[in-house]
Amino acid sequence: MKLWYEKGAWATRKARERAAAMSPESVRSIAVIRHAAIGDMMVLRPFLIQAREFFPNAKITLSIVNNYAYGAPEDLVDRVHVVHKKKEGKKTTYGERLGDIKALGEHDIVFDMADTSLSGIICMMTKARLKIGFPYRKFKNSLFYDIAVLRSDLVPEVETLLHMLYILGAPKKQVLEYGYPSYETDRERPYIVYFTTASLGWKCWSQDRFAELIARSADAYPDVEHVVLEGIRDYEKVDGLMESLRAYPAVRKLDPMPLEELMPFLGKARMVVSGDTGIRNMAIAAGTPTVGIFFFTVPYRYLPIDRRHHAVFNAEGDEPQVEEVMHCINGCLA
Template identity: 40%
Template sequence: MKAWIEKGGYLNARGRKWLSQLRVEQVRRILVIRQCAFGDMMATRPFLVELRRFFPQAHITLSTVSKYQYAVPDDLVDEVHVLDGEGALRSQWRSLHSHSDVDVLFDLADTARSRLLTLCTPARVKLGFPYRRIFNRLLFDVGILRSDFHYEAEVLLDFLKIMGHKPQYPLEFDMPRHRRVLAKPRIVYFPYAAVAEKSLSQQSWSRLIGQAAIEFPDYQHVLLEGSKREESGDFLHDVVAQHDNVVVQDRMGLESLAHWMASSSVLVSGDTGVRNLALATHTPTLGIFFMTVPFRYWPRYENCHDAVFHRDGQVPGTTDILQGLQELLIRVYPERAAPRQLAPGEA
């Protein structure tokens, strides 16, 4: 098999030899290391779907850590390994050396623990995308350049493209799928983020949702509560009281949330795990960015996703977001009436 790589990564002699002799039916055991939170777990799903397509006979193990158990895609792998990083030293040592006779190892994490597991696991070939290139020579046979300017889920697929694999587009997440003709007139807002500074203030969200309720009267406007206690919708109490088309949706389990999100018209949020879930269900999204590089979380293979950000990094205002929402709704649902009703005299 040809190694489909030129100058876009690292390839040593062992990696080139392995690729030249690769027979997919001979690959029996694959270890995928992915130690990440909710959103990045969602972005991992297309890689696992395509990995199964490319190596249909292989036993696939996904290795993570105890901190990141929510949304682990256990439905797409044969086994989940949780790396013990907090137990007794003997237990941690066993956990690091629990894998043997691995044909292919993918390190999709690039953390200290993932590198240690990569080092301790014997494998015929090891692939990764370390931020520091020195780890290519120390740990990997094939190294991929990790881009901040392409959607994370697509970057992961580069590991399989080196082998000549043709991924499906739009990407397949094996999740409930949004159908535009069946979408309810519901705009969802998720105003939280793992790092508070990545999201608008509660005052900004209240102002945005209150104004959107006026300008988009034919839609129900729903603030989705998060799983943490502090991710409550109580701050929106006054807006809910003023507008019949504004409600707060209680937190939901992952499976229920996926189906509910897929039946919504659009999600408005910052860089959050919930936005990644919306991307995984192909639900239209309007992302709000001012700290995170937007391109890494903005799929361009579908026309139903957009991003609001300023080139100078300023925080987008209510007017910017409402304009982006109007343009997205018109583009995605052209059969619906003009969605926005501006106040008299407003441009």
């Protein structure tokens, strides 16, 4: 395999020599390290699908940590390797973690898609012909990897992960594949899904603004059901929000759902409106149009180049006004 780059990546001389001695067909085993919540696991799926196609004879191992196991794409890999950070509520010892790391075994190629201190240790301790990463800090290149691609908050992360395949000569696809069925929008009872919180409080758009937005949306689209999805954490409860919307019969609350039910539900929705959260990435993976509300986190990193998906934000980084989000919803539903 040739390393397909001129200046936009980094590689050692040995990496070039080793890659040249390999072909996609000769690769028998790859490991993918991903320590992330469910939204970032969704972003990983197109990579795994294309890796399966590009390395037709390879077995794929996904290496995760046990506190971020929910939503891991087990359906797209041959094996899941777990490093336990806690067991029975207690932190694991260094020796226990070392044992977990060694269990990953030897591979032809290791892709580090976590860029954490733990993933760096895993890379250092794992034997592989090629180790590929995407660190923000350049000093990590020679410390942990043979090949590194550039990483930017201004590029969709789903594309950055695919760059690790492109540098080895994988073809670039025009449409991202997530490996979910093609869900049909429920046309008899169309509905819009709203998820009003996020993983961290400072990423949440205010509940008052969400209440106003849902009320205006219910007035504008009376033939559509407006579903407020409740989260599993205490601060993700929406009882207060629903109380302020009790005058709107088309608005209803939906309790948290298991993943196997949630994906089809999101996939059949007319649209999903949320902040920077895993629910939005799940909707993107399910093929449902999304409106994302951003004001602190960088929107470009999780905004695929797809006209079905929109991010509402302003240059100053202030919380978007209800009118701005409503304008985007109207444009999407037009």
